[in-house]
Amino acid sequence: MEWVDFFLQQLITGLSNGMIIALIAIGYTMVYGIIELINFAHGDLFMLGAFLALTLLGMLGLGDWSGASAWAAVVIMLIASAGFCGALNWGIDRLAYKPLRSASKLSLLVSAIGASFILVNLGLFWGGLPMDVFAGGVAAAAPKDFPALVPNTNLLGEESLVQFTPKDVLVWVVTVPLMIGLTWIVTRTRLGKAMRATAQNPVAARLMGIDTDRVIGATFLIGGALGGFASVIYSLYNNTISFQMGYRAGMDAFTAAVLGGIGSMPGAVAGALVIGLVRSMSDAYLETRWTNTIVFGILVLILIFRPSGLLGSRVKEKV
Amino acid sequence: MRLLPTPILAYFAIMAALPLFMGTSGLFYDAFQAIFVFSLVGLGLNVVTGFTGLLNLGMAAFMAIGAYTFAILTSDIYPFQIGFWWGIVATVVIGAVAGFLLGAPTLGLSGDYLAIVTMGFGEITLDVLKNLDAVTKGTQGINPLPRPTFGSWTLELQQERGWYWLLLGFVLLAVLAVRRLERSRSGRAWLSIREDALASQCMGIPPKRTKMIAFSTGSALAALGGALFAALLSSTGEPASYDFQVSILALCIVIVGGMGSVAGTLVGAVVMVGMNSLVLVKLADWAGAAGVGGASNVLASPNNWKYLIFGLALILVVRLKPDGLLPPRLEGGSG
Amino acid sequence: MSLLEVRGITMRFGGLTAVDDVTFNVTEGQIFAVIGPNGAGKTTLFNAITGVYEPTDGTVRFRGSPVRLEPDARLGFRAAVVAIVAGLGAFLAINIQELWTVGIAANYVLNQPFPWEKAVADVLHAARGVPFAWGVLPAILGAGVGAGTVVALWQRSRRTPDLIARAGLARTFQNIRLFTDLSLVENVLVGMDSRMRNGFWTNLLRLPAFSHERAWTEREALDLLQFVGLSERAHEAAGSLPYGHRRRLEIARALASKPAVLLLDEPAAGMNPSEMVELMELIRRVRDRGVTVILIEHHMKLVMGISDRIVVLQYGKLIGQGTPAEIRADRRCIEAYLGTEGEE
Amino acid sequence: MTQNLPMLAAALALAFSASALAQSGTLKIVSSLPRTGSANAQTGTIVNGIRMAIAEVGGKIDGYEIAYEDWDDASPQRGNWDPTVEAQNANKAVTDPAIVGYIGTFNSGAAKIAMPELNKAGLVMISPANTYSGLTKPGMGEANEPAIYRPSGSINYFRVVPTDDLQGPVAAEHVAGSGAKKVFILHDRELYGKGIADVFQKRAKELGLEVAGFEGIDTKASNYKSLCQKVKFSKADAVFFGGTTQSNGGQVAKDLRSVGFTGMLVVPDGCREEAFIQAAGASNLEGNTFVTFGGLPPEQLTGRGAEFCAGYRTMFGTEPEAYAVYGYEAARVLLDAIKRAPTKDRAAILKAVAETKDFDGALGIWSFDSNGDTTNRVFSISSVKDGKFVFERRAGDAPAEGTKAK
Numbered sequence A: 001m002e003w004v005d006f007f008l009q010q011l012i013t014g015l016s017n018g019m020i021i022a023l024i025a026i027g028y029t030m031v032y033g034i035i036e037l038i039n040f041a042h043g044d045l046f047m048l049g050a051f052l053a054l055t056l057l058g059m060l061g062l063g064d065w066s067g068a069s070a071w072a073a074v075v076i077m078l079i080a081s082a083g084f085c086g087a088l089n090w091g092i093d094r095l096a097y098k099p100l101r102s103a104s105k106l107s108l109l110v111s112a113i114g115a116s117f118i119l120v121n122l123g124l125f126w127g128g129l130p131m132d133v134f135a136g137g138v139a140a141a142a143p144k145d146f147p148a149l150v151p152n153t154n155l156l157g158e159e160s161l162v163q164f165t166p167k168d169v170l171v172w173v174v175t176v177p178l179m180i181g182l183t184w185i186v187t188r189t190r191l192g193k194a195m196r197a198t199a200q201n202p203v204a205a206r207l208m209g210i211d212t213d214r215v216i217g218a219t220f221l222i223g224g225a226l227g228g229f230a231s232v233i234y235s236l237y238n239n240t241i242s243f244q245m246g247y248r249a250g251m252d253a254f255t256a257a258v259l260g261g262i263g264s265m266p267g268a269v270a271g272a273l274v275i276g277l278v279r280s281m282s283d284a285y286l287e288t289r290w291t292n293t294i295v296f297g298i299l300v301l302i303l304i305f306r307p308s309g310l311l312g313s314r315v316k317e318k319v
Numbered sequence B: 001m002r003l004l005p006t007p008i009l010a011y012f013a014i015m016a017a018l019p020l021f022m023g024t025s026g027l028f029y030d031a032f033q034a035i036f037v038f039s040l041v042g043l044g045l046n047v048v049t050g051f052t053g054l055l056n057l058g059m060a061a062f063m064a065i066g067a068y069t070f071a072i073l074t075s076d077i078y079p080f081q082i083g084f085w086w087g088i089v090a091t092v093v094i095g096a097v098a099g100f101l102l103g104a105p106t107l108g109l110s111g112d113y114l115a116i117v118t119m120g121f122g123e124i125t126l127d128v129l130k131n132l133d134a135v136t137k138g139t140q141g142i143n144p145l146p147r148p149t150f151g152s153w154t155l156e157l158q159q160e161r162g163w164y165w166l167l168l169g170f171v172l173l174a175v176l177a178v179r180r181l182e183r184s185r186s187g188r189a190w191l192s193i194r195e196d197a198l199a200s201q202c203m204g205i206p207p208k209r210t211k212m213i214a215f216s217t218g219s220a221l222a223a224l225g226g227a228l229f230a231a232l233l234s235s236t237g238e239p240a241s242y243d244f245q246v247s248i249l250a251l252c253i254v255i256v257g258g259m260g261s262v263a264g265t266l267v268g269a270v271v272m273v274g275m276n277s278l279v280l281v282k283l284a285d286w287a288g289a290a291g292v293g294g295a296s297n298v299l300a301s302p303n304n305w306k307y308l309i310f311g312l313a314l315i316l317v318v319r320l321k322p323d324g325l326l327p328p329r330l331e332g333g334s335g
Numbered sequence C: 001m002s003l004l005e006v007r008g009i010t011m012r013f014g015g016l017t018a019v020d021d022v023t024f025n026v027t028e029g030q031i032f033a034v035i036g037p038n039g040a041g042k043t044t045l046f047n048a049i050t051g052v053y054e055p056t057d058g059t060v061r062f063r064g065s066p067v068r069l070e071p072d073a074r075l076g077f078r079a080a081v082v083a084i085v086a087g088l089g090a091f092l093a094i095n096i097q098e099l100w101t102v103g104i105a106a107n108y109v110l111n112q113p114f115p116w117e118k119a120v121a122d123v124l125h126a127a128r129g130v131p132f133a134w135g136v137l138p139a140i141l142g143a144g145v146g147a148g149t150v151v152a153l154w155q156r157s158r159r160t161p162d163l164i165a166r167a168g169l170a171r172t173f174q175n176i177r178l179f180t181d182l183s184l185v186e187n188v189l190v191g192m193d194s195r196m197r198n199g200f201w202t203n204l205l206r207l208p209a210f211s212h213e214r215a216w217t218e219r220e221a222l223d224l225l226q227f228v229g230l231s232e233r234a235h236e237a238a239g240s241l242p243y244g245h246r247r248r249l250e251i252a253r254a255l256a257s258k259p260a261v262l263l264l265d266e267p268a269a270g271m272n273p274s275e276m277v278e279l280m281e282l283i284r285r286v287r288d289r290g291v292t293v294i295l296i297e298h299h300m301k302l303v304m305g306i307s308d309r310i311v312v313l314q315y316g317k318l319i320g321q322g323t324p325a326e327i328r329a330d331r332r333c334i335e336a337y338l339g340t341e342g343e344e
Numbered sequence D: 001m002t003q004n005l006p007m008l009a010a011a012l013a014l015a016f017s018a019s020a021l022a023q024s025g026t027l028k029i030v031s032s033l034p035r036t037g038s039a040n041a042q043t044g045t046i047v048n049g050i051r052m053a054i055a056e057v058g059g060k061i062d063g064y065e066i067a068y069e070d071w072d073d074a075s076p077q078r079g080n081w082d083p084t085v086e087a088q089n090a091n092k093a094v095t096d097p098a099i100v101g102y103i104g105t106f107n108s109g110a111a112k113i114a115m116p117e118l119n120k121a122g123l124v125m126i127s128p129a130n131t132y133s134g135l136t137k138p139g140m141g142e143a144n145e146p147a148i149y150r151p152s153g154s155i156n157y158f159r160v161v162p163t164d165d166l167q168g169p170v171a172a173e174h175v176a177g178s179g180a181k182k183v184f185i186l187h188d189r190e191l192y193g194k195g196i197a198d199v200f201q202k203r204a205k206e207l208g209l210e211v212a213g214f215e216g217i218d219t220k221a222s223n224y225k226s227l228c229q230k231v232k233f234s235k236a237d238a239v240f241f242g243g244t245t246q247s248n249g250g251q252v253a254k255d256l257r258s259v260g261f262t263g264m265l266v267v268p269d270g271c272r273e274e275a276f277i278q279a280a281g282a283s284n285l286e287g288n289t290f291v292t293f294g295g296l297p298p299e300q301l302t303g304r305g306a307e308f309c310a311g312y313r314t315m316f317g318t319e320p321e322a323y324a325v326y327g328y329e330a331a332r333v334l335l336d337a338i339k340r341a342p343t344k345d346r347a348a349i350l351k352a353v354a355e356t357k358d359f360d361g362a363l364g365i366w367s368f369d370s371n372g373d374t375t376n377r378v379f380s381i382s383s384v385k386d387g388k389f390v391f392e393r394r395a396g397d398a399p400a401e402g403t404k405a406k
Helices: A002-035 A042-060 A067-100 A105-127 A132-137 A166-188 A190-200 A202-207 A212-238 A245-260 A265-285 A288-305 B006-021 B027-051 B059-074 B084-106 B111-131 B160-182 B185-195 B197-202 B207-233 B244-257 B262-289 B302-320 C042-050 C073-105 C116-128 C136-156 C161-167 C184-191 C200-205 C208-228 C243-255 C273-288 C300-306 C324-329 C331-341 D005-018 D040-056 D083-095 D108-121 D164-177 D191-206 D225-233 D249-258 D274-280 D304-316 D322-340 D346-354
Strands: C004-013 C016-026 C031-035 C057-062 C169-171 C261-265 C292-296 C309-314 C317-322 D026-033 D064-072 D099-104 D124-127 D157-159 D182-187 D210-216 D238-242 D264-267 D289-294 D359-361 D364-366 D378-385 D388-396
Touching: A002 A042, A002 A166, A002 A190, A002 A212, A002 A245, A002 A265, A002 D225, A042 A067, A042 A105, A042 A132, A042 A212, A042 A245, A067 A105, A067 A212, A067 B302, A105 A132, A105 A245, A105 B244, A105 B302, A132 D274, A166 A190, A166 A212, A166 A265, A190 A202, A190 A212, A202 A212, A245 A265, A245 A288, A245 B111, A265 A288, A265 D225, A288 B084, A288 B111, A288 C136, A288 D210, B006 B027, B006 B160, B006 B262, B027 B059, B027 B160, B027 B185, B027 B207, B027 B244, B027 B262, B027 D083, B059 B084, B059 B111, B059 B207, B059 B244, B084 B111, B084 B207, B111 B244, B160 B185, B160 B207, B160 B262, B160 C200, B185 B197, B185 B207, B185 C184, B185 C200, B197 B207, B197 C161, B207 D083, B244 B262, B244 B302, B262 B302, B262 D083, C004 C042, C016 C042, C016 C057, C016 C309, C031 C042, C031 C273, C031 C300, C042 C057, C042 C161, C042 C169, C042 C261, C042 C292, C073 C116, C073 C136, C161 C169, C169 C243, C184 C208, C184 C243, C200 C208, C208 C243, C243 C261, C243 C273, C273 C292, C273 C300, C300 C324, C309 C324, C309 C331, C317 C324, C317 C331, D026 D040, D026 D083, D026 D322, D040 D064, D040 D304, D040 D322, D064 D083, D064 D322, D083 D099, D083 D108, D099 D108, D099 D322, D099 D346, D108 D124, D108 D157, D108 D191, D124 D322, D124 D346, D164 D191, D164 D238, D164 D264, D164 D289, D164 D378, D164 D388, D182 D191, D182 D225, D191 D210, D191 D238, D210 D225, D225 D249, D238 D249, D249 D264, D249 D274, D289 D388, D304 D322, D304 D359, D322 D346, D322 D359
Parallel strands: C016 C317, C031 C292, C031 C309, C169 C261, C261 C292, D026 D064, D026 D099, D099 D124, D124 D157, D182 D210, D182 D238, D238 D264, D264 D289
Antiparallel strands: C004 C016, C004 C057, C309 C317, D289 D378, D359 D364, D378 D388
């Protein structure tokens, strides 16, 4: 039954791609939830995370990665990229967004667009570092190969047509606990409560003694860190990074966040899985060149019938 | 208030006179022709985003629709060949219809949901233009396109001044139209939706209808800009000439200029497109003259700094002028 | 017959019942007050009446009609047109490459006259040859989605605030919602929109009807500003008005549509006693213009002073109604409300 | 009012400074290539080639100083070539009388915009990279091509690279020759990639290959796993990808291997650069990947070509990439024409370029034909071994030496 194999294969690919999108989408949705900003720079922040991971690999030395040392390298990269992206996102908020808290939403958006351009340019520079992993930096703009730390062996046996590899496992092993942890932070901790309060009504939250600036900073930190995790997972899964990869990753993630209901974290995950699945099904059964059209067509259709996304609640304005 | 307040009149006076000091060709004309094209797109977006408060991230798609409509209807590779002027008319109409078709099902969506739909529309449009290559010639673009004729006289591509004034004329027409609408029932309805959508609705303003008119008007202007862009190049260029970055440029023009301000949009176009077409183009020359530059590494090439400079400029402008360079109030109040 | 009939209105948000089975009638020419402690559901009731919320249950009838769109021939016509257009569009979208090649590309020779009839015939012939899966199926799908979209959008716009406002129910808001960047006159002109007749093209081309309408609407807007006592500041931005004047502007804006009913949501909130006296005077004058007034208010002095009829809400339930004198005599009402708030 | 005056003044000042002055005794050559964004990797090597050619003549010909300017036809917004900028460049070149040669463009789409403008001005244009056939060859593109690019009626556009209509068949013949029966064709939907995939498909069918699929990819996608799985399940034993490194060729190669596709992968010259191997990962290309390329690779060159390679290494410290030699060749043929031209004006130089015959270039001995195309039709097929392109054999119109030995 070859067609069953083929279908199962698409399911696996689609869900794995979707989970990576989900991690980025949560970063979008968290920031949106709290200051209603479409953080255009988020995708490019994610890109820089991947560059950091590759740089680290270069510094650790490109040996024969296998077994324990490879997994150790993965853990080191995850922690470093998450920390780096979190801190960078926090810094961008301080420098580019915080001074505009009282300005119009669209000025904030332009600031985010500006930040995005700067990050892309930094990615270009970064690719020109004279390191072996960047091929000596002679072709800064070229896509970079990300070493295959995680083996591509088929866990279902080499003779099976369906491929299920440690890469797919890695995606799930990292993303699912992260999402559970995040849900715990948002629903159970003091910080989470403060975040929700600030999201609902920043003025009231401030009156209640919540340091909203700190809460917003923490949100950027956590959202950025998730982008950092995502960048490492993405790099290990796709094995190529480029300074322009932030655009598509960001667009997919943003679409996922909207599809699921912007501001809702389970929504972002649901939206991302839908997009991952639609993409892989369309690639497999229709034509790749129409995939984008189909994704956005489905987005429009869903929004016509559910104007607040899949899991978004219809918040009526308080009058 | 007058229909054309002093800053706008001054803008047109200066712009109309500028070519007299600029020779008959050169970078100046290329830059300002681009500025005028983007002024049209910016004016369109100003109606949608500036007046009505709808975030539209897909203006480039309407430019593309305009450019390709114009090209298909006028190029001599197809049998229609309706000529420059009828092509422009058809473009404006098709642009408005395209705006209507996108807006009709989606304008009920709130703020950022609409933004992502328009952004998606931009992506879809590019893909469709690329994929339907039997009609659109895919990434080849459609060329050549006809020149405008005035009676028996034809404006050739090299006649830079002629194009400059022609485009300026279109901008003037668009400004008149937008100002007239702004200061009429439609304009007040748009502004009221931006100010307070719910109050506006409770005053009996039908939100969808009103938004639709704004959206179609904006799309028609963007399509006009797209058609003139293609006419200037005598080619549509490839579909990717109308990608997301172009929509972003249009958005930056409106916001940097001052949301909802016609004069601001005009200035925003001069600043943003001017930076793009003059400053960044000359950057490598200046750096070369100063002895900087070379190909030794990535940092040494001035071209590699363009994104950074563009991004920094955006952040600085909104930081220093969060309401834009020329917010509506300076225009003499919207009243 | 009553001007406005509210029948069994219920509003639930999740598990919370904000308004519970409220029924009352408002007679033309009355000043009608809705009172009750904070959180009694007064504003929610207003929102349900003016279409901001869709009531969970119950009906509102204005002049005997429910003020909502009913399925009619127009809807059917629109759905049919959209279905046909969307169906054709879907068919074309899938087959345009082939049809274009057959019809246009194959028949056109550079700089030669184009054989239109042959092209049309070729296209029609080719269209007939399109396989079912690529022709009929997309067309049906497109038509279905198109018609579905029309119905879904229509469903959501059956009872919207603009419909209700245009029917003759105007309102103000508890937390004043003016168009702050617009001038006072423009604010009033927005309110007058439903009475304007000039369309987009008239305004764009400045046809003769434009200046005529501009003249009378601006005159009337200034008159209204005069009526509420704000004519001196007519061309200032609404955002520059002091708080007390904003209420008046909001009332002028609401009156601009010549409503039959004016709903005032806590008009006296934040006012000092002298301002309140002026406000009572204004409300009476509004009533004297022939406008029925429904107001939510906390200030008992104001309510008792001007109301013809009062209903009392508590925890979303209607616990009493009658003339001011009757309410003052009603034990439950006093306990629920007057007993605490009346000391103000 | 007070707000917009400074802006206008700034714009004015800029425009004034923009008008260039012609210097007597200086002949200017410009190149218009995308220097911002992802194509920069390849265009950088072209510019190096041009600089090297000029340096070799000592920056002087017959007492005239040869000045070179490296123009960018990309904009930061697009990150790629921008039609507006290319049009600006063309106009700028036309109006500066000191400019006698225009080397460009990189993208065939950009050439379409610049060509008619430069043609009217009679300014010679030599492309180091355009391969779209319709630019020069009647009947290969649209009905009105290439006439629309030659409003003056004469030819001013030349190219030193063989066109797609030659390269596609070479690739198809290679696939057929290897014994493959079923081929899956992918392309990037760009002018170059789609064009070459189209001719590949045509030739492949003529050769009796079964075409399992013909699909345009989304060049910005993060991976092509689903598509590559489709290729694998189609049981194709070869894949042709019409595209470049920029259009994500590396990821396509990588994903083909990662889903377990073991057949042959053939890519055109747009992928013949170190960056492609970098992007794809050397191990994914090892053995069963083949690259077609117009002309011979640097290390196979003898005579002039070998000198070029040696010179490039000394001058820039890196190995010349595939496109470097095209840039070098374009500049050299132009300089050669300037030298031969009796007067150093545009018309004479254009005439001299058109008369180029049996030019002893780094790519061999070749001429421009009546369309402005190079007569050089030698192709080479390389494979990848140990992360390097390795010459396999010659192909194309020239006698295919060593084909039998394979």
